[in-house]
Amino acid sequence: MRRHELSDAEWEFVRPLQPATLRGRKRLDDRQVPNGIVWKFRTGTAWRDVPERYGPWATLHTRFRRWAMDGTFERMLRAAPARADAAGDIDWLVSVDSTVVRAHQHAAGVRKGGSAALAPGRSRGGLTSKIHLACDGTGRPLAFTLTGGNTNDCTRFTAVMEAIRVPLIGPGRPRVRPTHVLGDKGCSSRAIRGRLRRRGIRHTIPERADQVRNRPRRGSRGGRPPAFDTQLCKRRNVVERCFNRLKQWRGIATRYDKTAESYQARRPRIAPDAGVTFEDNSY
Template identity: 80%
Template structure:
């Protein structure tokens, strides 16, 4: 096994989750192609610069784009989560947070029109936001108590965290073996002050999800201003809140992939597929 390639444990997880080839000409070896895709994303190099030992770069790019567009990586992530849940290996103390990623100049200039430009898919173009520092993308992430990704979303870097809260939470769908609906509700949720809003707390209470989210300073001042009529402060357990660091550590692990720490992909679906693949390998 060369540097940046799949280990035997990772391949053992991925192999049964790969889509079966359709009728027709046999496709290139799956492990070699996946090794090339992983090598490219871990190093952050251009597709044309991937070593020839992984086969033609166009084959790698075509396979990656096809699996990104048809949701293959997302289905594989769900299947890996289902296996872990069936073995009782998921800690449902869920933490949610976001992290900003600088976008390289090559990430701009995606073709206008087509599937990728539909508003339902992009939510703000190709998930590129312009700020004082240039183009940025934000990764919104929910992880289990062991710091493994349960659901994720990518938006422009200037997107507020709380606007994506329900989207990320509703994306938590861990299938269960046999009949029954997927599990969507954590035992407890931890979030930082960016998720402290009345709408989010109401959404969580209606679904019976206990949560630990600190109040912002302005919210505390507004509550105290009218005295006793301002109501009681929301419950906050500082010992549970200390466990929020698992989501920060998850971001650190994801950003060891240079192709994730800096965004080079032009389309939002390709960049999200890259993050999904890195998240999938964390379940190995």
């Protein structure tokens, strides 16, 4: 195993999740292609510069695009937390936050329509995208959405929460509801708090300064200040540490892809064990 390649345990986890080809000519080794894709994501290089030991770059790109469009990478992303949940290793204290990703000039020029809403947005920093992420209490990514970098966090909070779906290994519905949600001031709104209460989800979200000032002015209509646990809020740093891990992959730290499907498929390799900690960089 070379640097930036799948270990034997990781390969045993990924292998059954790849789509099988029952006809046509014999294709490249199934492990060689994922290794080439992982190497390209980790280093952030161009497809044409991937080492020849992984096969023709066009084959790697074609396989990657096919898997991104047919849901193969999505199945891999779902399988890892499903196995962790079956082992009781998911901490359902969920933290939600976002991070801005600089878009390379190669990511510009997305055609209008289709995935144009997920194209890089223009802000003070130039072309940027934003990853809205929900992770569990150990830093394991559970769900994410992609928007332009000029999108407000509170507008995508509901979409991120609805994207949390951890399948059960066996019969039963996927788990979609955390026990507690941590967020920053960007998620502080009546609509978000009301929706969490209706779903029976406890939450710890600090209020913005303007909301604190306006409550006395509104009198009885201002309502009571929401409960806030200072010690519990300190655990929200886990999502920041999760972003730090993800951005060790240069293909994630910088957006080189025009299409949202390709960029969303640029995920770190899946951990084969029941869970992931910050001491384990295999996720």
